[in-house]
Amino acid sequence: MDNKIICRCEDLTEEEIRQEIRQGARTLDELKRLTRTGMGPCQGKTCRPMIMRILAEETGVRLEDMVTPTVRQPLVPITLGDLAHEEN
């Protein structure tokens, strides 16, 4: 068992990511939805390169061919109060 933490926001280990790929996940989007990797405060900025490397090792898909999840605002977490008080 490899217990290295890969996704710090959601506390996911390398082994958990590899398990999910062995169960059939083939894309970053599937891994995100099944394990929550990339859904935390960093939105994948920390973990994504590592997850992509693991996915490449497990599936043989080249990094440059990998489809990445859609990047949307906000780029950094922002409080609802700041959003509510800011003028359009």
Add this chain to the structure above:
Amino acid sequence: MKKTAEVVVIGGGVSGAAIAYNLAKRGCKDVVVLEKEYLSSGATGRCGAGVRQQWGTEMNLRLSMGSMRMFERMNEELEYRGDIELTQTGYLLVAYNERQWEQFGKNVELQHQFGLDVRKLKPREAREVVPCLNIDGLVGATYCPTDGFCNPFHVTQAYAEAAERLGVEIETFTTVTGIERNNGGISGVVTDKGKISAPIVVDAAGGWSQEIAMMAGLELPVYSERHQVMITEPVDPLFAPMVMSFQHGFYTQQTPHGSIIIGMGEKDLPHDTDVRASWQFLHKMSKLITWVLPPLEKAKVVRQWAGMYNMTPDKTPILGAHPDLEGFHMALGYSGHGFMIAPMVGVLLAESILGLPASLPMDKLDVGRFQRGELFVEPSVV
């Protein structure tokens, strides 16, 4: 990919997966599910994840209450390796005018007839359920403690894996490009990866269901519109139930994970399949939600997204066979509440396709109702 099948299900959302599982469970195992991206990549995986039973019509009450019973034992029934994360922390529906409050009263009467535990609360009592609720202008609220939250990705995955164990084939990243007909019936489905001959097709394509129907030469009275959602980082427990207002069209719930989901139905949206997220939504939504639940001011938004509601003229789904094309079955037009009734829809569609006795009469939800002018008016939709 198989060259022939008994049934081809188009759409790898919760509906398609639940229908495939229920077909296989009843012995019809020669089934293929076609999904153009990955499982729950469409409306299912983009929904607000709420499961409620507080509806205003008998049909929706029976669909949602029956589905809740199934969610409650789903991990065991589907022998899921994960967890569908059902948490029954209730739904609090808030009324801001007398007319709405009167409607809530009628709904509660009907709900009680069906044995649903739901209570009418005065504003002060509503604040006992959600202590941080701003009760300015609130007339009353109804609260059902057994409504709640469930994880749409895992429910879909659980159905899909159980279906596969029974022999169903699931083809992801496979796009349907055509439907072939012969003498009044269906002969097959064409995809970008080849053709499958099949006499029965189920259109469970969510936001694209009208496009699939068009491939079979059928025009459906449905359209898709974009609805947006945002989510905060996980915070300490702040409120338990889903809080929902039909007046403002918003809903918000703290998930078991601690993050708070906030969504809203906007007016006058374009009828298309656009799922881009907008800044305007973040502004509008944050102004409204910090007024309703002031402590949310301090919560940080980490992500926003959008998904499609597949809308029918009466905001109630179309279920069952199409009268003009033998072998074409529909599970579509959920109008924003497909996830929470999917377990029952899976059972009903399988029964209808296989000609088995129906667990509940769904003929009122046929596509013919729009031509007959027998609209099914559900008073409780965001």
